[in-house]
Amino acid sequence: MMPHPLDRPIWHSLTGAHAPLALGYGDALRYRPEAHFFAAAPDDCRASLVALARLLPLDGTLGLVQADAIDAPPGTHIRSRVAINQMVLTALTTAGAPIAFDDLGDADAPDMLALATLTAPGPFFAETHRLGAFIGVRHHGQLIAMAGERTRPPGFTEISAVCTHPDHRGRGFARALMQIAIARILARGDAAFLHVYGHNEGAVALYEALGFRFRREMIYTILEAA
Structure with missing residues (x-):
């Protein structure tokens, strides 16, 4: 079964309608900082987590919204993690x-x-x-x-x-x-x-x-x- 697009809404937005606002690499994308701090990857494999870490500003944060919790990517720390209802x-x-x-x-x-x-x-x-x-x-x-x-x-x-x-x-x-x-x-x-x-x-x-x-x-x- 294909994953539902709403399980990773940020990824499917940045690779679709919001591609002009995207920054990053094939394994991870984020919005331009002026637009938002959301970022996403297509999956939770190590390469994707490493790519997410590259997008994190040294003095800033990134926000993720997805169906599954992830481990902190290399070089990052989880400031907060909460469940929300979609x-x-x-x-x-x-x-x-x-x-x-x-x-x-x-x-x-x-x-x-x-x-x-x-x-x-x-x-x-x-x-x-x-x-x-x-x-x-x-x-x-x-x-x-x-x-x-x-x-x-x-x-x-x-x-x-x-x-x-x-x-x-x-x-x-x-x-x-x-x-x-x-x-x-x-x-x-x-x-x-x-x-x-x-x-x-x-x-x-x-x-x-x-x-x-x-x-x-x-x-x-x-x-x-x-």
């Missing part, structure tokens, strides 16, 4: 009320980075917005909520960077933006997926209400130099 959606089960939103791009990048830095929805860098389509809500010119896309393995698009400014939470922006982003993904023929900590019961409940279903547990590992 959820997949093929059809929206609810439709939200229309909201006013903007498509976000290069001109919005500083505001996007500032909001992500404040709210910490996950790793976000100066050019993370280049990974896919992002949308947001502004209030008096300030970006107060956004949602976007991250990895894109064949047939799938990951929803990510869903966040709302603390002063504007509880008004349904995150849910509404997710519904719009998901509808666009489905319209182009992809299924939507995301990753969430299993203990985050509020987020899991929201995603289930939208139509996401648990697929499998994944391992999120952060590597640093030994």
Whole structure:
């Protein structure tokens, strides 16, 4: 049986839709540092682990998301390793009320980075917005909520960077933006997926209400130099 592309979503994204953002060798790839710190290999053999280690900056980190845990590649140390839930959606089960939103791009990048830095929805860098389509809500010119896309393995698009400014939470922006982003993904023929900590019961409940279903547990590992 062929491995499922979502078991190694970063690898299948960097060798597919996100190849222009990839750096590395045949046995391992990573995103350009400005875009993300994610890296991946096609398998967990020694040659692949050695290639991953070559991609690790001396004073930085690499993030891996895959189905199986790995041993630390030569010359590296595992800073953290946690289990996360991977959820997949093929059809929206609810439709939200229309909201006013903007498509976000290069001109919005500083505001996007500032909001992500404040709210910490996950790793976000100066050019993370280049990974896919992002949308947001502004209030008096300030970006107060956004949602976007991250990895894109064949047939799938990951929803990510869903966040709302603390002063504007509880008004349904995150849910509404997710519904719009998901509808666009489905319209182009992809299924939507995301990753969430299993203990985050509020987020899991929201995603289930939208139509996401648990697929499998994944391992999120952060590597640093030994």
